[in-house]
Amino acid sequence: MTAATEIAFENTFVRDLEGLYQPWDAAPAPEPRLVLLNEALAHQLGLDPAVLRTPEGLGLLTGTAVPESATTVAQAYAGHQFGNYSPRLGDGRALLVGELVAPDGQRRDLHLKGSGRTPFARGGDGKAPLGPMLREYVISEAMHALGVPTTRSLAVVATGEHVMRERGPEPGALLARTASSHLRVGTFQFAAATGDTDVLRRLADHAIARHHPSCAGTDQPYLELFRRVVEAQAALIAQWMHIGFVHGVMNTDNMTISGETIDYGPCAFLDAHDPGAVYSSIDQGGRYAYGNQPGIAQWNLARFGEALLPLLADDQDEAIRLATEVLEGFADRYLAARDDGYRVKLGLPEGFDAKPVLEDLATLLAQQKPDHTLFFRRLASAARGDEGPVRALFDDPSTADDWLASWRAAGPDADAMDRVNPIYVPRNHLVESALGAAVADGDLEPLQWLLQVLAHPYEERAGYERFAQPAGPDAPPFTTFCGT
Incomplete structure (x- = not known):
């Protein structure tokens, strides 16, 4: 078993790009505790999950005790934020630990989010609350399961301290994530x-x-x-x-x-x-x-x-x-x-001129606003002859009839549609409920269930019906916050 201190990192970013980073150390994590570990991703990276669970492993995941082969730096970048140019942004609360070359030969950054203030910090404390770090873990892994190119989440580690936010003190945490690179x-x-x-x-x-x-x-x-x-x-x-x-x-x-x-x-x-x-x-x-x-x-x-x-x-x-x-x-x-992509989602054959069908569909969806995920998933039932489930998504089902008729006339492939239209996505109310239980009560079971469901978004399973349903018409408007 390789100790965490012996994990081999490469540092081509540091080697090649002097002037685009600041060497920096992570802030102390008084009582680190592993909250989530992505064991499957660890194996893909050539890391031993058992090692990552040790005190040495937690030192790596918090940046407080990294191998000699690593060079922790805060990356420099500028950016237009909401259209306004800021010449100096950079990793204000994050560090690049180094690059892992996985057994498949792929090079991946290991990057820590919430590791403390750096020279690029812009007034914040450089820390991260547990809730937003768990949220990034859930959403990024769901995106990966959906086949969308994404950074991935290796671990969430609670730091043992609290950070102050508008709602009061919240448990602090770090997210260890990987990416092909963090070049922006x-x-x-x-x-x-x-x-x-x-x-x-x-x-x-x-x-x-x-x-x-x-x-x-x-x-x-x-x-x-x-x-x-x-x-x-x-x-x-x-x-x-x-x-x-x-x-x-x-x-x-x-x-x-x-x-x-x-x-x-x-x-x-x-x-x-x-x-x-x-x-x-x-x-x-x-x-x-x-x-x-x-x-x-x-x-x-x-x-x-x-x-x-x-x-x-x-x-x-x-x-x-x-x-x-x-x-x-x-x-x-x-x-x-x-x-x-929409042609495939609609089950239409390759080479089919889908433009009229797609144009009419865009108008229908924008005007009638059915549930996005359920609409495309239930279309497979309509392709098999049962239009009831998809028509039920419209306040006035008759508004969908003409489009459904023109689409069905093209002979859509229902089985192909089931392979590309997810039944499970990170429904906002489910994510928030699971995060609330984890942060407020220390109960990770709802989060673990949600992660298990989202790992297989195209496989409809009995007993998981609530994971496919929207919040409902009486739910309050959903708003997200960045967690800084």
Whole structure:
């Protein structure tokens, strides 16, 4: 059994990108206690769960006793937050421990959230409450089970101290998460703002080597990097829209170069299908509403393109022309991914001209606002001849009849639909109830049940009916908070 102190980390981020981080140590965790451990992920990373449960393992998961091979740093980045540029953000309450090379050869960051104030802290205490860390664990692992590219959660560790928030003192905790990397659009914005093209070039070369190595052999590797990130984000946002996921805080520092979903603060899943749905307490203007996500993604990518301009061409006008040409491809990429995904969700054959069906469906859903997840799941019953369950989702079932008739005429494949339309998603009321029990009462059983259900989102099982149901019409409006 390898001790935690002998776990081998690599540090290519630190090696390659001096100037884009600050070496830093985690704050003490007075009485660390393991709350959740993702044993399956630990095995995938080549880590022994038994070791992670030891005092040495807790030292690693809290950053208070890391192996000699690790170099803990706070990463620097800038970003547009709600459209306003902040030149210095960075990991204000998080640390990169290092990189693990898993048995399958994949390189993954180990990153700690809630590990104390760093030089990038912006007035906060650098700590994290237990509830939001458990929430990120639940949602990120649910996203993984749904097949959406995402950071993943390895462990949640209670620190043994309390942190003060608006609602009073709350138990403190850290989240240990993994990612292909934590490079963001905001990382490139920070590098570009230094005015040092060498720093920007080293960052771009690092991103290419880490995520898109085939770019290195092209005539214009940095333009090709931009193209690959545009393509990855177009595909990602389409997946968000398919499952009714609302990120809630799509700032440029929350958009990855890898194309993974990152930072599950004020996020939520749709109950009623509503393009204007906003769940974040801080998004007063609805900038990051469900229906706005594709446009915001393109806006964020424009900021990425701006940061890359010095690498694209010596002449700025030519650089702008090249970047604009790539950026304009986002819409086509996104729409193709969106429509193809919906075609599959509707069980329609490949090559079928689904555009009229999809256009009419978008209008129907926006006007009538049925439950997003149940609508697509119950369509399989309609494909088998029983339209009752899906019609019951509409206040006036007759409003769906014309669309259902035109869709059924295409001969949808019900079995194929069941494979791609989840029955279980992280319903907001279920997540909050499970978190409440865990934080207030120390009762992890509801959370464990929820995690077990969400790990198999496409397999409908008897006795789990309540996990598929929305909160109901009398439930209060759902609001999320970022936990800082």
